[in-house]
Amino acid sequence: MTAVLKVTGLHVTFDTAAGVVHANNGVSLEAHEGESLGIMGESGCGKTVLCLSLLHLQHPGRIVKGSILLDGRDITRLGETEMERLRGRVITLVPQNQATALNPAYTVRQQLEEALKVRRHGGALHRLARNRHGSEQVSDVQEFKRVFEDLGFESGPVFDRLLRSYPHQLSGGMRQRVLIAMALLMRPRLLIADEPTTALDRAIKAQSLATLQRVRGALTLLVISHDVEAISATCDRVAVMYGGRVIESGPCDKVLSHPRHPYSRLLLAAQRRTRGQPLVAAAAETLNLIDFPEGCAFHPVCPEVTPMCATLAPPESKIDGTMVACHLYHEEAG
Ligand SMILES: Nc1ncnc2c1ncn2[C@@H]1O[C@H](COP(=O)(O)OP(=O)(O)OP(=O)(O)O)[C@@H](O)[C@H]1O
Ligand SMILES: [Mg+2]
Incomplete structure (x- = not known):
């Protein structure tokens, strides 16, 4: 089966x-049709640069090596015109900063209409927004209602008020729902949610996770987060990143309950620490992305470092249905 x-x-x-x-140092990953893949790692490990690169929005960063295949088609070196056709309609990003992702000058209804226009006629959201004077007004409130109902939001007077609202009148959780609704209206092959629960309080975070759970399975989903709770609530598989590379991946139930890589173990222990236990520093902040270390990027702070780790980047080994890139593990025979 070709990966999406x-x-x-x-x-x-x-x-x-x-x-x-x-920022990214040899990221490899796959997401299959209808699957929800979590990308987890601490601040600065390269999660956002990765998802921006999938859309060629990593500027001023440069993709210097590697490939990105979408439904088997190599999009790594596509030009701007072709990428514009893919953005939104084929790959949709719900960006990390939902506060600024919506256009402050348009109502929710107008923004949802723009999303429908992109699906029906192509083009980029920002471009349509600039050219809207005198252009065709697509109104399809029934479809907006259906999408919001799919996201667990009942239609009625509250929904009508939502359509008339401007982004600054909405809570963070509601803005995010609007962004996800816009994404769904475009019916993409791949939906990327970058840090969907960051900067949200607990109640709104639960709402946001519930929204993603409703989307899960309906399309291929990439959920970027440093938060194990968000990943385990919304994902089938997880890829753990450190130093711009995936160092462990596999089904969530395996990787999150029995992490193998020393970094994944520290990261999960730090997140799951209970009162009274010391905080385990996972040490991502100590990594220098300019003077990048030889061998395994984690070796300078790894509690289980071996002499080989300082000179040789560990290959990916497949073990019990998971992948781990660490010299402590060797691929199973057969
Ligand atoms: N425009 C830029 N110029 C220089 N370095 C950059 C730029 N954008 C990102 N980086 C660097 O690339 C690295 C990866 O950044 P990225 O934003 O992908 O991290 P992240 O994993 O998304 O972190 P967070 O959890 O804080 O969102 C960081 O060290 C960052 O400083
Ligand atoms: Mg980020």
């Missing part, structure tokens, strides 16, 4: 005054 998304050995760099920042 297959990323192989993706390297993305930023040229800065201080030197070249290696």
